[in-house]
Amino acid sequence: MPKIVDHESQRCRFAEAAIRLVAREGLEGLTMRAVASEAGLSYGSLFHYFESKDDLLMHAVRHSTSQQTRRVNEFSLKFSGLKALEQLMCDDALVDESSREDSLVWLAFLYKAALKEPFAEMHAELISGWLDRIEALLEEARSEGEINQALSTRFEAMALWVYSAGIGQQGLLHPVMFPPRVQKKLITAYLDKLRK
Amino acid sequence: MPKIVDHESQRCRFAEAAIRLVAREGLEGLTMRAVASEAGLSYGSLFHYFESKDDLLMHAVRHSTSQQTRRVNEFSLKFSGLKALEQLMCDDALVDESSREDSLVWLAFLYKAALKEPFAEMHAELISGWLDRIEALLEEARSEGEINQALSTRFEAMALWVYSAGIGQQGLLHPVMFPPRVQKKLITAYLDKLRK
Amino acid sequence: MPKIVDHESQRCRFAEAAIRLVAREGLEGLTMRAVASEAGLSYGSLFHYFESKDDLLMHAVRHSTSQQTRRVNEFSLKFSGLKALEQLMCDDALVDESSREDSLVWLAFLYKAALKEPFAEMHAELISGWLDRIEALLEEARSEGEINQALSTRFEAMALWVYSAGIGQQGLLHPVMFPPRVQKKLITAYLDKLRK
Amino acid sequence: MPKIVDHESQRCRFAEAAIRLVAREGLEGLTMRAVASEAGLSYGSLFHYFESKDDLLMHAVRHSTSQQTRRVNEFSLKFSGLKALEQLMCDDALVDESSREDSLVWLAFLYKAALKEPFAEMHAELISGWLDRIEALLEEARSEGEINQALSTRFEAMALWVYSAGIGQQGLLHPVMFPPRVQKKLITAYLDKLRK
DNA sequence: TATGAATGAGCGTTCATTCAT
DNA sequence: AATGAATGAACGCTCATTCAT
Numbered sequence: 001m002p003k004i005v006d007h008e009s010q011r012c013r014f015a016e017a018a019i020r021l022v023a024r025e026g027l028e029g030l031t032m033r034a035v036a037s038e039a040g041l042s043y044g045s046l047f048h049y050f051e052s053k054d055d056l057l058m059h060a061v062r063h064s065t066s067q068q069t070r071r072v073n074e075f076s077l078k079f080s081g082l083k084a085l086e087q088l089m090c091d092d093a094l095v096d097e098s099s100r101e102d103s104l105v106w107l108a109f110l111y112k113a114a115l116k117e118p119f120a121e122m123h124a125e126l127i128s129g130w131l132d133r134i135e136a137l138l139e140e141a142r143s144e145g146e147i148n149q150a151l152s153t154r155f156e157a158m159a160l161w162v163y164s165a166g167i168g169q170q171g172l173l174h175p176v177m178f179p180p181r182v183q184k185k186l187i188t189a190y191l192d193k194l195r196k
Numbered sequence: 197m198p199k200i201v202d203h204e205s206q207r208c209r210f211a212e213a214a215i216r217l218v219a220r221e222g223l224e225g226l227t228m229r230a231v232a233s234e235a236g237l238s239y240g241s242l243f244h245y246f247e248s249k250d251d252l253l254m255h256a257v258r259h260s261t262s263q264q265t266r267r268v269n270e271f272s273l274k275f276s277g278l279k280a281l282e283q284l285m286c287d288d289a290l291v292d293e294s295s296r297e298d299s300l301v302w303l304a305f306l307y308k309a310a311l312k313e314p315f316a317e318m319h320a321e322l323i324s325g326w327l328d329r330i331e332a333l334l335e336e337a338r339s340e341g342e343i344n345q346a347l348s349t350r351f352e353a354m355a356l357w358v359y360s361a362g363i364g365q366q367g368l369l370h371p372v373m374f375p376p377r378v379q380k381k382l383i384t385a386y387l388d389k390l391r392k
Numbered sequence: 393m394p395k396i397v398d399h400e401s402q403r404c405r406f407a408e409a410a411i412r413l414v415a416r417e418g419l420e421g422l423t424m425r426a427v428a429s430e431a432g433l434s435y436g437s438l439f440h441y442f443e444s445k446d447d448l449l450m451h452a453v454r455h456s457t458s459q460q461t462r463r464v465n466e467f468s469l470k471f472s473g474l475k476a477l478e479q480l481m482c483d484d485a486l487v488d489e490s491s492r493e494d495s496l497v498w499l500a501f502l503y504k505a506a507l508k509e510p511f512a513e514m515h516a517e518l519i520s521g522w523l524d525r526i527e528a529l530l531e532e533a534r535s536e537g538e539i540n541q542a543l544s545t546r547f548e549a550m551a552l553w554v555y556s557a558g559i560g561q562q563g564l565l566h567p568v569m570f571p572p573r574v575q576k577k578l579i580t581a582y583l584d585k586l587r588k
Numbered sequence: 589m590p591k592i593v594d595h596e597s598q599r600c601r602f603a604e605a606a607i608r609l610v611a612r613e614g615l616e617g618l619t620m621r622a623v624a625s626e627a628g629l630s631y632g633s634l635f636h637y638f639e640s641k642d643d644l645l646m647h648a649v650r651h652s653t654s655q656q657t658r659r660v661n662e663f664s665l666k667f668s669g670l671k672a673l674e675q676l677m678c679d680d681a682l683v684d685e686s687s688r689e690d691s692l693v694w695l696a697f698l699y700k701a702a703l704k705e706p707f708a709e710m711h712a713e714l715i716s717g718w719l720d721r722i723e724a725l726l727e728e729a730r731s732e733g734e735i736n737q738a739l740s741t742r743f744e745a746m747a748l749w750v751y752s753a754g755i756g757q758q759g760l761l762h763p764v765m766f767p768p769r770v771q772k773k774l775i776t777a778y779l780d781k782l783r784k
Numbered sequence: 785t786a787t788g789a790a791t792g793a794g795c796g797t798t799c800a801t802t803c804a805t
Numbered sequence: 806a807a808t809g810a811a812t813g814a815a816c817g818c819t820c821a822t823t824c825a826t
Contacts, residue, residue, distance in 0.1 A: 026311040032821060044787045044824095053821065104310055111307040113369055114300055115222040123369060158374070159359075159382050166362030173309055173319060178354070186355050193389045201810065228796060240799085240812050249796065397789065418703040424817060434791050436820085441789095445817065496702055503699040505761055506692055507614040515761060550766070551774050555747075558754030565701055565711060570746070578747050585781045620800060632803095632808045641800065 011049050011059060013039050018060040023101035027108050030057065058122060061109045064102050065126055068092055072133050081141035082191055085134065085160070089187045093164040095171030096180040103172040131157050147194050156194065163190055207245050207255060210235050214256040219297035223304050226253065254318055257305045260298045261322060264288055268329050277337035278387055281330065281356070285383045289360040291367030292376040299368040327353050343390050352390065359386055403441050403451060406431050410452040415493035419500050422449065450514055453501045456494045457518060460484055464525050473533035474583055477526065477552070481579045485556040487563030488572040495564040523549050539586050548586065555582055599637050599647060601627050606648040611689035615696050618645065646710060649697045652690050653714055656680055660721050669729035670779055673722065673748070677775045681752040683759030684768040691760040719745050735782050744782065751778055 017039035021029050032053060036043040050056040075088045095103045113123035135157040141147050147156075167186055170178045178186075213235035217225050228249060232239040246252040271284045291299045309319035331353040337343045343352075363382055366374045374382075409431035413421050424445055428435040442448040467480045487495045505515035527549040533539045539548075559578055562570045570578075605627035609617050620641060624631040638644040663676045683691045701711035723745040729735050735744075755774055758766045766774075 026307070028311075031819080033819095042787050044789095045785080047822075048785070107307055107310055110365065110369060111222070111303055114303050115224075120369070124373075127366075127370070128373075155381070155385070158378070159385060162362030162366050162374075162382060163355075163359050164362070165365050166358030166360070169306065169361050169365060170323075170358050173306060173316070174323070177320075177324075178358075182354070185351070186358060189351070189355060203810095206810090227794080229794090238812050240814095241810065243797070244810060399789095402789090418699070420703075423815080425815090436791050436793095436818095437789065439818070499699055499702055502757065502761060503614070503695055506695055507616075512761070516765075519758075519762070520765075547773070547777070550770070551751075551777060554754030554758050554766075554774060555751050556754070557757050558750030558752070561698065561753050561757060562715075562750050565698060565708070566715070569712075569716075570750075574746070577743070578750060581743070581747060619798080621798095630808050632810095633806075635801075636806065 007049070010041070010045075012063065013041065014046060014049060014056060015060040015063040018056055019064050019101065019105050022057075022060070022108050023104045026104070027057075027111075032056075054116070054118065057109075057112070058118065061105065061122070064105050068102070069126075069129065072130065076133060076137065081137060081144050082146045082195060085137045085141070086188065086191055088137070089160075089164055090184055093168050093187070094180055094183050095168055095175070095178075100172065103168060107169070107172060127161070131161055134160055141194075151194075160190070203245070206237075206241075208259065209237070210242060210245055210252060211256040211259040214252055215260050215297060215301050218253075218256070218304050219300045222300075223253075223307070228252075250312070250314065253305075253308070254314065257301060257318070260301050264298070265322075265325070268326065272329060272333065277333060277340050278342045278391060281333045281337070282384065282387055284333075285356075285360055286380055289364050289367075289383070290376050290379050291364055291371070291374075296368065296371075299364060303365070303368060323357070327357055330356055337390075347390075356386070399441070402433075402437075404455065405433070406438060406441055406448060407452040407455040410448055411456050411493060411497050414449075414452070414500050415496045418496075419449075419503075424448075446508070446510065449501075449504070450510065453497060453514070456497050460494070461518075461521070464522065468525060468529065473529060473536050474538045474587060477529045477533070478580065478583055480529070481552075481556055482576055485560050485563075485579070486572050486575050487560055487567070487570075492564065492567075495560060499561070499564060519553070523553055526552055533586075543586075552582070595637070598629070598633075600651065601629065602634060602637055602644060603648040603651040606644055607652050607689065607693050610645075610648070610696050611692045614692070615645075615700075620644075642704070642706065645697075645700070646706060649693065649707075649710070652693050656690070657714075657717065660718065664721060664725065669725060669732050670734045670783060673725045673729070674776065674779055676725070677748075677752055678772055681756050681759075681775070682768055682771050683756055683763070683766075688760065688763075691756060695757070695760060715749070719749055722748055729782075739782075748778070 014035055017035050018030060021034055021038055030053070032046055033043055035056065036046045039046075046056070050059065071092060072088060075084050075091070078084070079087050109119065109123070112119040114120070135153050138147065138151075138153040138156055138160075142149060142151065142153060164187070167178070167183050171180070171183050210231055213231050214226060217230055217234055226249070228242055229239055231252065232242045235242075242252070246255065267288060268284060271280050271287070274280070275283050305315065305319070308315040310316070331349050334343065334347075334349040334352050334356075338345060338347065338349060360383070363374070363379050367376070367379045406427055409427050410422060413426055413430055422445070424438055425435055427448065428438045431438075438448070442451065463484060464480060467476050467483070470476070471479050501511065501515070504511040506512070527545050530539065530543075530545040530548055530552075534541060534543065534545060556579070559570070559575050563572070563575050602623055605623050606618060609622055609626055618641070620634055621631055623644065624634045627634075634644070638647065659680060660676060663672050663679070666672070667675050697707065698711070700707040702708070723741050726735065726739075726741040726744055726748075730737060730739065730741060752775070755766070755771050759768070759771050
C-alpha cells in the first residue's frame with residue numbers, strides 16, 4: 001500500500017514545517033500558507049492532509065514529543081534507577097541551543113492546552129505517560145536502596161516532574177540565568193536530596 | 197477645563213477587562229474591541245489610554261502581578277525565614293479557583309516573553325525581583341539555623357523558584373492531578389528537604 | 393489543476409478599477425474595498441494580486457501611462473522631427489474629456505512621487521524615457537534643418553517637457569481657461585518659436 | 589479689539605504648523621492632532637478656530653501663498669517689463685532648498701484643487717490674479733519695445749504661466765535633473781525667445 | 785488528488801469630530 | 806474660550822477555509 005506510506009510522509013513533512021515555524025515565530029507565525037511554503041508543498045494540498053489548523057498543530061506536537069518519548073524509553077532500558085533518571089532529565093528536560101525549538105513548541109502547546117479541550121486532553125495523556133515512567137524509575141531506585149524506602153514514588157515522581165517542568169520553562173525564558181550548566185546542577189542537586 | 201477623569205483608573209479598568217478576557221479565552225480572545233466592550237467603554241477611547249495592544253497587555257500583566265508582589269512583601273514583613281517562604285509559596289504559587297485567572301494570564305505572558313523582546317525584558321525584571329526576595333528569606337533561614345549553613349542561598353533560591361514555577365504550571369494545566377492540596381504538599385515536602 | 397485565470401488580466405481589471413476610482417474621487421476614494429467592489433471582485437482576492445495598496449497604485453499608473461508611451465513610440469515611427477513632436481504633444485499632453493481620467497491619476501501620482509521613494513523612482517524612470525524620446529525627435533528636426541543648429545537638444549527637450557507638464561497641469565485644473573483648443577495653440581506657438 | 593488680533597494670530601500659528609506638517613509628510617501627515625501638537629496648542633482649541641480640516645488647509649494655503657503674492661507685487665513696483673518678469677520668476681517659480689516646503693504644499697493643494705470644489709475655486713482665484721500680473725508686465729514690456737508688438741499679452745502670459753508651473757513641478761520632483769541653476773536657465777532661455 | 789484563486793469576517797490602528805467640564 | 810476624553814466608522818491587511826478546475 002504505497003499510497004498510505006506516502007500520505008503519512010506528507011503529513012510528517014507538514015508537521016516538521018509547522019514545528020520550525022512555531023519555533024521561529026510562535027503561533028502567530030503558524031499560518032497555513034506559511035506551513036505549505038515552508039514544507040515546499042502546495043497550499044491547497046495542506047487541507048487534504050489536515051482538516052484544520054488545530055489538527056495540524058496537534059499532529060506537529062505529537063511528532064515533536066514522540067522523539068522525546070522514544071528517548072525516555074531508551075534510557076529506561078540502558079540505565080536504571082536514579083542513574084537513568086539523571087541521564088533522562090539531563091538529556092531531555094535541559095534546554096540548550098539544540099532543544100530550544102522543541103521547548104518553544106512545547107510552551108506554545110502548553111498555552112493552547114490551558115484553553116482548548118483537545119490540546120488539554122493530549123497534554124494530560126502525554127504527561128501521565130511520562131509520570132508513569134518517572135515513577136517506575138523511582139521504584140527501581142527504591143528497590144535498589146538508592147532512595148529512602150518510605151518515600152511515595154508517585155508523589156516524588158510528581159515533584160520531580162514539576163521541578164523538571166519549571167527548569168524547562170526558565171531555561172527557555174532565561175538562558176542567561178539558567179544556562180544548561182545551571183539546569184544540570186539544579187537537577188543533580190535535587191536528585192542528591194532524594195538520594196539521602 | 198477638560199472632562200475630569202482619572203487617567204490611571206481608566207487604565208486599570210481596561211487592564212482588568214483584558215485580564216478577564218485572557219483568562220476566559222486566551223490571547224486569541226484578547227481583541228481590542230472585546231476589551232473595550234468588556235470594560236464597558238468605547239472602542240476608540242482604548243487608544244487614548246494604550247498606544248498599542250502590547251502596551252495594554254503589558255500593563256495588564258503588571259496589574260495582575262503587582263498584587264502578588266505586594267503580598268510577597270507583606271509576608272516578608274510578617275514572617276521570617278522558612279515560615280515566610282512557606283506562607284508565601286502556599287499563598288502565591290498555588291493555583292486554585294481564585295487565582296486561576298492570574299495564572300492563565302501569566303502563562304499567556306510567558307508565551308509572549310519567549311517570543312517578543314519587550315515581554316522578555318519585563319519577565320526578566322519581574323523574576324529577578326522575586327528571586328531576590330526568595331534569596332533574602334533563605335538567608336534569614338540560614339542565619340537562624342533553619343537550613344544547612346553550607347547551602348548557597350542564590351542557588352537554592354533558583355531551585356525553589358523553578359520548582360514553584362513548575363507547580364504553578366501544572367496546577368493550572370492539571371487541576372485534577374495537582375489540586376491545591378497536592379500543590380501545598382509538594383511545597384512543604386520540598387521545604388522539609390531543605391530544613392534538614 | 394488550479395482554477396484557470398489569467399493572472400495578468402486580473403491585475404489589469406483591478407488596475408483599471410483603481411484608475412476609475414482615483415479619477416472619480418482622488419486618492420481618498422482609492423480604498424482597497426472600493427477597488428474590489430469597482431472591479432466586481434471580492435475584497436480578499438485583491439491581495440492575491442497586489443501585495444499592498446502602493447503596489448496596486450503603481451501598477452495602475454504604469455497601466456495608465458503605458459498607453460501613452462505606446463503612442464509616443466508610434467508617433468516616432470509615423471512622423472519625424474517637429475511634425476512628430478507636434479502630433480505627439482497634441483495627442484498626448486493635451487487634457488480633454490477623454491484623457492481627463494489619466495491626467496487626474498497622473499497628478500495624484502506626482503503628489504505621491506513628491507513624498508514616497510518608490511513613486512519617485514518610478515517617476516524618474518518614466519520621465520527620463522520620455523525626455524529621451526523628445527530629444528531624439530529634436531535631433532531629427534535639427535539634422536533636417538527644421539530648427540537652429542546651435543540649439544542644445546537636451547536642453548530644449550527639457551524646456552519642452554516642463555512646458556508640456558505645465559500645460560497638462562493647467563489643462564486639468566482649468567479646463568475653462570485652458571480648453572484643448574488653447575492647449576493646442578500653446579503647443580504650436582512654442583514649436584513655432586523653436587522652428588525659427 | 590485685542591481679542592480679534594489674538595484670534596487671527598492663533599489661526600496663523602495653526603496655519604503655519606499645518607504648512608510645516610504638509611511639507612514634511614504630505615497630506616497624510618496633516619492630522620488635526622498633529623497640527624495642534626506642532627503648533628504647541630491644545631487639540632480641542634483647534635476646532636474653535638477652524639470648523640473643519642479643509643477649512644484649516646485652505647487657510648494654510650492662503651497663508652503660504654500670500655507671501656508669494658506679496659513678492660509678486662513688490663517686484664512689479666521695483667522693476668518693469670521683462671526685467672521684472674525675470675526677477676519674479678527666478679525668485680518665485682524657482683524651487684530650491686528654501687522654497688521646497690512651499691512647493692510641496694502647493695502640489696498638495698493642486699491635488700486637492702483637482703477634486704474638491706472649494707479648493708478649485710481658490711486655485712482659480714489665485715492664478716487669475718497672477719496671470720493678470722504677468723500680463724501687466726508683458727504689456728509694459730511691449731510698450732517699452734522689449735517684445736514683439738504683435739504678440740497677444742494674454743496668450744503669452746498664459747504660456748509663461750504654464751511654463752513656470754511646469755518648471756516648479758519638475759524642480760520639486762527632480763531636483764537632480766532640474767536644480768535651481770537649470771530652472772533659471774530655462775526661464776531666461778524662454779524670455780530670450782520672447783525678447784526676439 | 786492537486787492546485788491556488790476566491791471569499792469575507794476579523795484584526796489593530798487612525799482619525800475627524802463632538803461634547804462635558 | 807479652552808481642554809482633552811469619548812466616539813465609531815473606516816482604513817489596510819491577514820487568514821482559515823472553500824471550491825472550481
